[in-house]
Amino acid sequence: MDAATSDICAVEFTPSRDGDSPVLPDLPDQIPEDDPIGTVTADGAYDTHGCHTAIIERQATAVIPIRKNGRPWKEDGPTAAARNDILRGTRHFSRAFWKRWAGYHVRSRVEAKMRCLKVVLPPFHRTLRRLRFELR
Incomplete structure (x- = not known):
């Protein structure tokens, strides 16, 4: 999400049983190369190698707190x-x-925007399933 405009630039929805971090390396591909x-x-x-690598490859800065351990x-x-x-x-200053x-x-x-999407999407998914069923 663009913090200045609140526009969603890249998105991937995953089921709750799947982790989110394996998806992050593919998200920058949804943003055109000429958009910094x-x-x-x-x-x-x-805080994984794959996520940090994807961020560095797009010349971006990671703002990801390190896990406590x-x-x-x-x-x-x-x-x-x-x-x-x-x-x-x-470690030198503090996490806060x-x-x-x-x-x-x-x-x-971003979390607030995603909460809004989660409220809207479940009825939309039900409609999509119904349409898919009716078209078959």
Whole structure:
């Protein structure tokens, strides 16, 4: 979601039994290459190699808090370096200070928008199922 306009730029819906972090590496492909991505804000579940790699490949900045039991990654590329910078920042200052400094609060706007979609989509899905059934 574009934080300035509240436009949804990329979306993927997953069932509740599936994790969300495996989907993030495919989301930047929904955004045209000539549209720059400034930051990608997500919760600690997205603190994975695949997610950080996808973000770095689009020249974006990850605003993902490190999991509470997070350890430094082996410095073997830009992905690990960027992620370890976040880890050092949260350890040196605090998680709360890092979240304020990095703009992590923007994530709450996205969550509010997704709540609105979740309210609207279930009836829409029922209608789609009904239409699909009637067309067969």
